[in-house]
Structure formats: C-alpha cells, structure tokens
Amino acid sequence: MTRRRRTRKRRRRKKTIPIIPLIGTLGPAIAAAKHGWDSGWGIEGALDQVSQVFTGYSFINQTFDWNQLKRGLLPAVGSMIAHKVLNMLGVNRVFANLPAPLNKLRL
Numbered sequence: 001m002t003r004r005r006r007t008r009k010r011r012r013r014k015k016t017i018p019i020i021p022l023i024g025t026l027g028p029a030i031a032a033a034k035h036g037w038d039s040g041w042g043i044e045g046a047l048d049q050v051s052q053v054f055t056g057y058s059f060i061n062q063t064f065d066w067n068q069l070k071r072g073l074l075p076a077v078g079s080m081i082a083h084k085v086l087n088m089l090g091v092n093r094v095f096a097n098l099p100a101p102l103n104k105l106r107l
Contacts, residue, residue, distance in 0.1 A: 015104065016092075016104055016105065016106045017104060017105060017106060018083055018106045018107075019105055019106060019107055020079045020080075020082050020083045020086070020107050021076070021079045021080050021083050023079065024075045024076050024078060024079020024080065024082075025075075025076045025079065027075065028053050028054075028071055028072035028075055028076065029050050029053065029054070029072070032046075032049040032050045032052070032053040032071075032072060033046040033047075033049060033050050034046075035049055036048055036049030036050065041060065044060070045060070048060045050072075052065065052068045053068055053069075053071050053072030053073075054069075054072045054073055054076070055069070055073075056068055056069030056073075083106075083107065086107045087106075087107075091107050092106045092107060095107070
C-alpha cells in the first residue's frame with residue numbers, strides 16, 4: 001500500500017480594523033490639519049501642523065517644540081500600548097466571536 005500525504009491548508013488571518021490605534025493617531029492628525037488649514041497657510045500649513053504634532057519640528061518656522069510633540073505623539077503611542085494590553089487580555093478574541101459586522105473590529 002502507498003501512503004497518502006496530507007496537504008496542509010493555509011489559513012489567512014481575517015482582515016480586521018484596530019480601533020484604538022486608529023483613533024489615537026487620526027484624532028490629533030485631523031485636529032492639527034484643521035488648525036493648520038485655518039491659520040491661513042492652506043495646505044502647507046496643514047501639512048506643517050501635522051508634521052509638527054508627530055515630530056515636534058515645524059518646517060515653516062524651523063523650530064522644535066516639545067509641547068507640540070506631546071499633543072500628537074503621546075496619544076498615538078499610548079493608544080498603541082493600550083491596544084497591545086487589550087490584545088493580551090483577550091478582548092479581541094471576544095470580538096472575533098461576535099456576529100458578522102462586529103467581528104471585524106479590534107480594540
């Protein structure tokens with residue numbers, strides 16, 4: 001008799017959306033872009049404010065400001081840490097067992 005080999009099926013990970021890091025990153029970015037757009041510089045001001053919030057450096061004024069860095073980078077990093085902790089606690093496994101539209105979410 002010949003032996004049959006079993007082929008393993010490749011399972012792909014489901015497409016999910018991490019909510020907390022998305023909010024922690026997009027919130028300060030949108031607020032900074034709106035503030036930069038309203039300052040009268042237009043798109044250049046919006047991009048400068050977004051880069052200033054996440055890097056602390058203003059390309060228009062060519063200055064570095066720690067307070068601006070705290071406004072954007074701290075919420076982004078904090079939300080990523082919260083996402084990791086909630087993932088370790090198993091909250092995302094609970095979301096995976098929910099009905100169809102809700103099982104695509106991850107905290």
